[in-house]
Amino acid sequence: MNTPDDLRTLQDMPVIESLDELAGLLAARGGLYLRWSRGPGFDLAEHTSRDGLTGIELPGLSANPLDAEPWWEDRSLRVWAARRLHDYSHLPRIRGPGVRPWLLRGTEAGRGPDNEPLVRDVAPMGWVADAVIKEAESVVAGQNGEWGPMSREAAPEEDRRRET
Numbered sequence: 001m002n003t004p005d006d007l008r009t010l011q012d013m014p015v016i017e018s019l020d021e022l023a024g025l026l027a028a029r030g031g032l033y034l035r036w037s038r039g040p041g042f043d044l045a046e047h048t049s050r051d052g053l054t055g056i057e058l059p060g061l062s063a064n065p066l067d068a069e070p071w072w073e074d075r076s077l078r079v080w081a082a083r084r085l086h087d088y089s090h091l092p093r094i095r096g097p098g099v100r101p102w103l104l105r106g107t108e109a110g111r112g113p114d115n116e117p118l119v120r121d122v123a124p125m126g127w128v129a130d131a132v133i134k135e136a137e138s139v140v141a142g143q144n145g146e147w148g149p150m151s152r153e154a155a156p157e158e159d160r161r162r163e164t
Contacts, residue, residue, distance in 0.1 A: 031106075
């Protein structure tokens with residue numbers, strides 16, 4: 001069990017400063033995940049996530065896998081990392097102040113209600129700097145396809161349809 005001193009130390013983790021650094025970590029090892037929250041100091045005190053709809057305790061922390069899929073082949077890990085960061089970049093707006101991405105290793109314990117991995121035996125590796133998120137947005141903007149964050153927020157046109 002973590003003590004209050006351990007949890008404070010976790011809030012002072014190393015910081016991943018660039019998209020190239022993150023891509024380098026992905027190239028060097030597998031089994032990395034990204035979690036958007038107030039950090040391991042908060043998350044590891046409870047050890048689990050909860051289903052937002054039902055409140056059911058889940059068997060691990062919900063996180064996003066960072067391993068490139070086999071179909072990605074030998075394409076740029078920098079673009080892959082940018083995509084994975086951008087996919088959930090809406091979460092700080094939804095979940096409030098202090099929510100930011102951090103990198104972790106762990107063991108998958110199952111899947112959550114959005115089919116996300118639930119990770120236990122979590123080993124925090126570092127915060128992802130805001131500058132990396134901005135870099136990811138720039139990389140995403142430079143791609144040819146239509147693509148945006150995986151937000152459950154309604155698009156403006158859907159809001160207008162609901163009002164009529």
